[in-house]
Amino acid sequence: MSGAATPKGAKRRQALVASAAELLLEGGFDAVRHRAVAARAGLPLASTTYYFDSLDDLIACAVELNGNADMDAVRARVAAVTQRRRGPESTVDLLVEVLLGEDEKRPESRERLIARYERFVACARHPALREVQLRLRAQLDEALTEALARSGRTSSEGQLRRLVAMVDGAMISALGEYDPDPRGLARGMLLESIDVMAPPA
Structure with a gap:
């Protein structure tokens, strides 16, 4: 690993x-192999084992890179949120926009969402990924808390996680079933409970 210090x-x-991060977005975890990563980077095959302890180590770094890019986008969307009291419908629209960003019908947006949810499942099998996911989740909670505060609402940690779980569950189901309106499904679920889980302050 000394060579990495230069x-x-x-x-x-x-x-x-x-x-590796690009391959993850394009083909999931199965696409990230030593040979494929080295070829994409234009580097010798041996470089993947020289700079990383294992393939899992490389994958963890790639997952973190993609996750950080997702979080940068979330923070940018939150930064654009104006400070005003919002009713249930506009609060739900805001949360869906902050969490999902661009229309998932666009191929690149859909692939990024699929990669995000694949990351969740992979954390159950790869301990190194769990640490990355926990860091990203803490950052997401912080961003959502800020978005709700700008909307005149509050939410406990537990309730906030339930809100996110509702959106995640709706999106996983919709992506797998090619639902034509996954955002509509997420909005409907959130509308039923937004005033309970994130009441006006």
């Missing part, structure tokens, strides 16, 4: 992580 080594390591 500028050249750091650049190569970063290229491998970026390539």
Whole structure:
């Protein structure tokens, strides 16, 4: 790992992580293999084992890169939220927008959402990914708390997690079944409980 401490080594390591992250988005965890990552990065096959302790180590770095990109987008959406009291419907629309971003009917948006939910499942099998997911989840909770505060609402940690679980459950079901209106499904579920789980302050 000493080579990674040099500028050249750091650049190569970063290229491998970026390539693995792209493969994750395109084909899921099965697409991330030493040979495929090295080829995508334009580096020798041996570089994947030189700069990373294992394939799981490389995958964890790639998952974190994609997760950080997702969180950057979430924070940008929250930063654009105006400070005003919102009713149930506009609060639900806001939460769906903050959590899901662009229309998932666009191929690149759909692939990013699929990769996000694959990451959730993978955490059950890969301990290294759990640490990444816990960090990302804490950041998401913080961003959503801010979005709700800007809407004149509050939510406990437990209730906030239930809100997110509702959206996640709706999206996993809709993506798997090719539901034509997954956001509508998520909105309907949230509308039934938003005033309980995130009441006006």
